[in-house]
Amino acid sequence: MKGVIIDAIKDLVIENFGMDKWKDILENAGLDRTTTFSLREDVPDETILAVVESISKTLNLSPEEVADAFGEYWVTVYMPKVYKPYYRGITSAKELLSKMDEIHRKATQNIPNAHPPRFEYRWEGPNTLIMKYKSPRGLVGIFTGLVKGVGKFFRTPLKVEQISENEVRIVFPE
Secondary structure (H helix, E strand, C coil): CEHHHHHHHHHHHHHHHCHHHHHHHHHHCCCCCCCCCCCCCECCHHHHHHHHHHHHHHCCCCHHHHHHHHHHHHHHHHHHHHCHHHHCCCCCHHHHHHCHHHHHHHHHHHCCCCCCCEEEEEECCCCEEEEEEECCCCCHHHHHHHHHHHHHHCCCCCEEEECCCCEEEEECCC
16 A cells, blocks of 8 residues: 555544554554655555554554544545545535546556555445445455545535445435
8 A cells, every 4th residue: 555544544643642642553563663654655555454453452442443533534634635636626425436436547547556446336226326345455444434434524424334345335315
Protein backbone atom coordinates (compact mmCIF):
# COMPACT_ATOMS: atom_id res chain seq x y z
CA MET A 1 0.00 0.00 0.00
CA LYS A 2 1.03 3.58 -0.37
CA GLY A 3 2.37 5.60 2.54
CA VAL A 4 -0.63 7.92 2.26
CA ILE A 5 -2.72 5.23 4.00
CA ILE A 6 -0.46 5.03 7.03
CA ASP A 7 -0.07 8.81 7.05
CA ALA A 8 -3.85 9.14 7.41
CA ILE A 9 -3.85 6.50 10.17
CA LYS A 10 -1.09 8.40 11.98
CA ASP A 11 -2.94 11.72 11.73
CA LEU A 12 -6.14 10.10 13.01
CA VAL A 13 -4.39 8.57 16.02
CA ILE A 14 -2.40 11.70 16.90
CA GLU A 15 -5.45 13.99 16.61
CA ASN A 16 -7.58 11.75 18.81
CA PHE A 17 -5.13 10.08 21.20
CA GLY A 18 -1.84 12.01 21.02
CA MET A 19 1.69 11.47 19.80
CA ASP A 20 2.66 9.17 22.69
CA LYS A 21 -0.10 6.70 21.75
CA TRP A 22 1.05 6.79 18.12
CA LYS A 23 4.59 5.93 19.23
CA ASP A 24 3.22 3.11 21.41
CA ILE A 25 1.27 1.78 18.43
CA LEU A 26 4.39 1.81 16.24
CA GLU A 27 6.39 0.02 18.90
CA ASN A 28 3.66 -2.57 19.51
CA ALA A 29 3.59 -3.17 15.74
CA GLY A 30 7.30 -4.04 15.82
CA LEU A 31 8.48 -0.72 14.40
CA ASP A 32 10.79 1.92 15.81
CA ARG A 33 8.92 4.63 17.73
CA THR A 34 10.35 7.25 15.34
CA THR A 35 9.35 5.47 12.09
CA THR A 36 8.01 7.81 9.41
CA PHE A 37 6.55 7.13 5.98
CA SER A 38 6.36 9.33 2.89
CA LEU A 39 3.02 9.67 1.10
CA ARG A 40 4.05 7.92 -2.12
CA GLU A 41 6.28 5.34 -0.48
CA ASP A 42 5.40 1.70 -1.05
CA VAL A 43 4.73 0.31 2.42
CA PRO A 44 4.38 -3.46 2.73
CA ASP A 45 0.79 -4.53 3.41
CA GLU A 46 2.05 -6.51 6.41
CA THR A 47 3.42 -3.31 8.00
CA ILE A 48 0.15 -1.42 7.64
CA LEU A 49 -1.86 -4.40 8.86
CA ALA A 50 0.47 -4.73 11.87
CA VAL A 51 -0.13 -1.05 12.68
CA VAL A 52 -3.92 -1.49 12.36
CA GLU A 53 -3.80 -4.55 14.64
CA SER A 54 -1.64 -2.61 17.09
CA ILE A 55 -4.19 0.24 17.12
CA SER A 56 -6.90 -2.26 18.03
CA LYS A 57 -4.85 -3.71 20.90
CA THR A 58 -3.25 -0.50 22.14
CA LEU A 59 -6.48 1.52 22.15
CA ASN A 60 -8.71 -1.43 23.10
CA LEU A 61 -10.89 -1.05 20.01
CA SER A 62 -12.51 -3.80 17.96
CA PRO A 63 -11.31 -4.25 14.36
CA GLU A 64 -14.70 -2.89 13.21
CA GLU A 65 -14.29 0.22 15.39
CA VAL A 66 -10.83 0.80 13.91
CA ALA A 67 -12.15 0.33 10.35
CA ASP A 68 -15.08 2.68 10.98
CA ALA A 69 -12.86 5.34 12.58
CA PHE A 70 -10.39 5.13 9.69
CA GLY A 71 -13.19 5.23 7.09
CA GLU A 72 -14.78 8.28 8.65
CA TYR A 73 -11.45 10.08 9.03
CA TRP A 74 -10.26 9.22 5.52
CA VAL A 75 -13.45 10.44 3.86
CA THR A 76 -14.33 13.43 6.04
CA VAL A 77 -10.89 14.85 6.87
CA TYR A 78 -7.99 13.33 4.94
CA MET A 79 -9.44 12.77 1.47
CA PRO A 80 -10.70 16.34 1.01
CA LYS A 81 -7.27 17.62 1.99
CA VAL A 82 -5.10 15.28 -0.14
CA TYR A 83 -7.29 14.04 -2.99
CA LYS A 84 -9.60 16.99 -3.62
CA PRO A 85 -9.21 16.97 -7.45
CA TYR A 86 -10.55 13.42 -7.70
CA TYR A 87 -13.79 14.37 -5.95
CA ARG A 88 -14.43 17.78 -7.48
CA GLY A 89 -18.03 18.19 -8.54
CA ILE A 90 -19.37 15.15 -6.67
CA THR A 91 -22.37 16.18 -4.62
CA SER A 92 -23.82 13.04 -3.03
CA ALA A 93 -22.90 9.76 -1.37
CA LYS A 94 -24.59 7.83 -4.19
CA GLU A 95 -22.58 9.71 -6.81
CA LEU A 96 -19.23 9.24 -5.02
CA LEU A 97 -19.76 5.53 -4.44
CA SER A 98 -20.95 5.06 -8.05
CA LYS A 99 -17.74 6.68 -9.29
CA MET A 100 -15.35 4.95 -6.87
CA ASP A 101 -14.04 2.44 -9.42
CA GLU A 102 -13.34 5.24 -11.91
CA ILE A 103 -11.60 7.29 -9.21
CA HIS A 104 -9.40 4.33 -8.34
CA ARG A 105 -8.67 3.72 -12.03
CA LYS A 106 -7.52 7.33 -12.39
CA ALA A 107 -5.43 7.12 -9.22
CA THR A 108 -3.75 4.01 -10.58
CA GLN A 109 -2.77 5.94 -13.71
CA ASN A 110 -1.38 8.93 -11.82
CA ILE A 111 0.37 7.28 -8.87
CA PRO A 112 3.23 4.92 -9.75
CA ASN A 113 2.84 1.36 -8.43
CA ALA A 114 -0.59 2.09 -6.91
CA HIS A 115 -2.89 -0.91 -6.56
CA PRO A 116 -6.13 0.35 -5.01
CA PRO A 117 -9.11 -1.97 -4.90
CA ARG A 118 -11.48 -1.98 -7.83
CA PHE A 119 -15.25 -2.33 -7.69
CA GLU A 120 -18.16 -3.89 -9.54
CA TYR A 121 -21.68 -2.57 -9.09
CA ARG A 122 -25.08 -4.23 -8.99
CA TRP A 123 -28.22 -2.22 -8.29
CA GLU A 124 -31.06 -3.98 -6.48
CA GLY A 125 -33.57 -1.22 -7.07
CA PRO A 126 -33.09 2.54 -7.17
CA ASN A 127 -31.81 2.85 -3.59
CA THR A 128 -29.89 -0.38 -2.97
CA LEU A 129 -26.38 -0.84 -4.31
CA ILE A 130 -24.25 -3.95 -3.99
CA MET A 131 -20.56 -3.09 -4.35
CA LYS A 132 -18.15 -5.93 -4.98
CA TYR A 133 -14.71 -5.20 -3.54
CA LYS A 134 -11.97 -6.57 -5.78
CA SER A 135 -8.53 -6.77 -4.20
CA PRO A 136 -6.22 -9.59 -3.14
CA ARG A 137 -5.74 -7.74 0.17
CA GLY A 138 -9.16 -8.82 1.42
CA LEU A 139 -9.81 -5.61 3.37
CA VAL A 140 -13.55 -5.49 2.82
CA GLY A 141 -14.01 -4.56 6.51
CA ILE A 142 -12.03 -1.38 5.96
CA PHE A 143 -13.97 -0.73 2.77
CA THR A 144 -17.20 -1.05 4.78
CA GLY A 145 -15.87 1.62 7.19
CA LEU A 146 -15.05 3.86 4.23
CA VAL A 147 -18.59 3.53 2.87
CA LYS A 148 -19.95 4.56 6.27
CA GLY A 149 -17.56 7.53 6.14
CA VAL A 150 -18.99 8.55 2.76
CA GLY A 151 -22.43 8.66 4.35
CA LYS A 152 -21.16 10.89 7.16
CA PHE A 153 -19.33 13.19 4.75
CA PHE A 154 -22.50 13.80 2.74
CA ARG A 155 -24.75 13.72 5.86
CA THR A 156 -26.64 10.82 4.32
CA PRO A 157 -27.89 8.06 6.61
CA LEU A 158 -26.69 4.97 4.75
CA LYS A 159 -27.45 1.43 5.81
CA VAL A 160 -24.20 -0.45 5.22
CA GLU A 161 -23.84 -4.21 5.58
CA GLN A 162 -21.10 -6.61 4.54
CA ILE A 163 -23.01 -9.47 2.92
CA SER A 164 -20.13 -11.71 1.80
CA GLU A 165 -16.35 -11.86 1.91
CA ASN A 166 -16.19 -9.28 -0.88
CA GLU A 167 -19.60 -7.60 -1.14
CA VAL A 168 -21.22 -4.72 0.69
CA ARG A 169 -24.90 -3.74 0.50
CA ILE A 170 -25.57 0.00 0.69
CA VAL A 171 -29.11 1.27 1.12
CA PHE A 172 -29.60 4.97 0.39
CA PRO A 173 -32.48 6.89 1.93
CA GLU A 174 -35.48 7.40 -0.31
